[in-house]
Amino acid sequence: MARVKRGSVARKRRRQVLKNTKGARSANSKLFRSAQQHNMKALRYAYVDRRNKKREARRQWIVRCNSATRLYGIGYSQFINQLAKSQVRLNRKVLAQLALSNPEDFKNILQLVIEND
Template sequence: MPRAKRGVKARRRRNRILKVASGFRSGRRKIWRRAVEAVHHAWMHAYRGRKQKKRDMRRLWIVRINAATRPHGLSYSRFIHGLAQSGIEIDRRALAELAVNDPAAFGVVVDSAKAALAA
C-alpha cells in the first residue's frame, strides 16, 4: 500500500486556521499551535457573545420601556401586567421602538394598559 503523506489536506487545514487568525497579534497569527488555540478561544467567545447580545438587548429594551412608562404614572412591571390583561401582544423590542420614536403612540398603549388595570 502506498504511503499517504497528507500534504495537500494538512496544508489546506492549516491555511484555513491561519487565515482566520490573520488579524491576531504576534505569534498567535503565525505559529500553528498558538493560532489553533487562539482561534478556538475566539470561536468560543463569539458563540457566547451571540447569546450575550440577545440578553443585553432585552435589558436595554426593558430599561427604555420603564423610562417611558414612569411619566405616565406606571412602573414597568405594572405596565407589562396591564398589557397582558388588555390582550395586547407587542414584544419588548417593538415597545421600546415606540417609546423612543413615537411617544404619542406609546402613550395610547400605556393608556390601554392603565384601563385594563383599573377594570
C-alpha cells in the same frame, strides 16, 4: 497498506487557521500551534456571545420601556402586568421601538392599558 500523502490538505487547513487569526497579536497570528489555540478560544467566545447579545438586547428594551413608562407615572413591572391582563400582544422589542420613534403611539397604548384596569 498504501502510503497517504496529505501535504496539500494539511497546508490548506493550516492556511485557513492562520487566516482566521489574522488580527491576533504576536505569535497567535504567526505560529500555527498558538494560532490554532487562539482560534479555538475565539470560536468559543463567539458562540457564547451570540447568546449574550440576545440577553443584552432584551435588557436594553426593558430599560427603554421603563424610562418611557416612568414619564407617565407608572412603573415597568406594573405596565407589563397590565399589558398581560388586557391581552395586548406586543413584545418588549416593539414596545421599546414605539417608545423611541413614536412616543404618541406608546402613550396611547399606555392609556389603553391603564383604562382596562
